[in-house]
Amino acid sequence: xxxxxILIVSQATVDGVAxxxxxxxxxxxxxxxxxxxxxxxxxxxxxxIREQGADWERLEMRRSPHPxxxxxxxxxxxxxxxxxxxxxxxxxxxxxxxxxxxxxGRSRPPSVFTPHGWSWLVGGWLAxxxxxxxxxxxxxxxxxxxxxxxxxxxxxxxxxxxAARIEVIQNGVDLxxxxxxxxxxxxxxxxxxxxxxxxxxxxxxxxxxAALALMRTPDVRLRLVxxxxxxxxxxxxxxxxxLTGRVELVGLRPDPAxxxxxxxxxxxxxxxxxxxxxxxxxxxxxxxVVATRVAGSSALEGAGQLVPVEDTKALxxxxxxxxxxxxxxxxxxxxxxxxxxxxxxxxxxxxxTIGLWRRLGACPPSDRPSP
Numbered sequence: 001x002x003x004x005x006i007l008i009v010s011q012a013t014v015d016g017v018a019x020x021x022x023x024x025x026x027x028x029x030x031x032x033x034x035x036x037x038x039x040x041x042x043x044x045x046x047x048x049i050r051e052q053g054a055d056w057e058r059l060e061m062r063r064s065p066h067p068x069x070x071x072x073x074x075x076x077x078x079x080x081x082x083x084x085x086x087x088x089x090x091x092x093x094x095x096x097x098x099x100x101x102x103x104x105g106r107s108r109p110p111s112v113f114t115p116h117g118w119s120w121l122v123g124g125w126l127a128x129x130x131x132x133x134x135x136x137x138x139x140x141x142x143x144x145x146x147x148x149x150x151x152x153x154x155x156x157x158x159x160x161x162x163a164a165r166i167e168v169i170q171n172g173v174d175l176x177x178x179x180x181x182x183x184x185x186x187x188x189x190x191x192x193x194x195x196x197x198x199x200x201x202x203x204x205x206x207x208x209x210a211a212l213a214l215m216r217t218p219d220v221r222l223r224l225v226x227x228x229x230x231x232x233x234x235x236x237x238x239x240x241x242x243l244t245g246r247v248e249l250v251g252l253r254p255d256p257a258x259x260x261x262x263x264x265x266x267x268x269x270x271x272x273x274x275x276x277x278x279x280x281x282x283x284x285x286x287x288x289v290v291a292t293r294v295a296g297s298s299a300l301e302g303a304g305q306l307v308p309v310e311d312t313k314a315l316x317x318x319x320x321x322x323x324x325x326x327x328x329x330x331x332x333x334x335x336x337x338x339x340x341x342x343x344x345x346x347x348x349x350x351x352x353t354i355g356l357w358r359r360l361g362a363c364p365p366s367d368r369p370s371p
Contacts, residue, residue, distance in 0.1 A: 192264045257281065
């Protein structure tokens with residue numbers, strides 16, 4: 001038998017979704033699959049894919065609806081016809097990919113869709129349309145994967161009985177790369193808080209800055225690690241709140257682990273999520289974490305502090321409390337590392353996805369009985 005061909009489509013090429021795709025591709029190539037990833041040329045993902053020994057197909061897509069999406073649908077359709085299984089990652093790839101698969105009718109290959117956070121959570125005037133589109137499109141793929149139980153529960157509310165096809169495969173973290181021991185980034189002498197994530201509405205960097213302004217810990221410093229379209233707005237906010245000199249925007253880092261190790265407290269102020277990789281990475285580094293209660297954050301329950309979404313007062317108070325109590329911070333960090341090791345290994349997550357592919361009939365040659 002020839003190789004088993006997997007097509008992975010992703011609109012995201014940086015941050016969490018791109019890291020999930022990269023790790024999955026490595027696991028798939030190691031398992032004997034022939035993998036092609038179709039994604040935009042910007043960001044990190046195309047380079048990572050080629051390093052893993054997989055094929056890369058250029059597929060330009062933007063996050064928001066765009067006339068070029070028609071070309072993307074056509075290209076995915078061509079690639080899907082030559083594949084044994086198609087796996088779509090993130091909402092935009094899910095929309096374009098499912099249109100392409102639907103157009104193939106009964107001849108379409110088995111397929112999986114992982115939203116990494118439901119499209120309608122973006123909010124705004126398009127949210128009702130996104131809910132309707134998701135409800136219409138969900139039967140097109142053979143399986144839908146959410147990365148946490150809470151993300152599935154959010155889907156069930158909107159999708160009703162159609163949510164029966166949702167499976168949960170939790171995100172995982174590379175425990176050898178993200179661990180308490182290792183290189184530590186430079187840091188100020190003052191109490192030090194780190195927040196890692198794209199500078200965008202979802203990740204809530206503005207919430208982190210607003211919380212800093214309310215903190216009572218003298219001279220506390222905040223480092224924002226990440227890049228994004230909201231950078232100028234954040235810089236304006238910092239200056240308007242009189243925090244210049246106390247907030248550092250260091251841009252994107254290829255490896256956030258040294259910053260996570262350097263922090264007295266890691267703050268994760270997301271407005272919505274599926275299961276944030278940065279949460280698992282901070283836990284695996286043994287950090288004291290304060291996060292908002294969004295889908296996937298239950299991973300931290302009892303091993304860190306959880307506060308309501310956009311509650312800057314509660315966020316400030318929780319961070320102040322940990323900065324004032326290093327022993328409590330240390331014990332929470334140890335508990336978080338233990339939890340990551342026991343429940344959220346990368347191997348378990350990748351094995352879960354490859355196990356699903358096999359159940360859908362996409363088995364690598366090494367799995368197949370010889371004739």
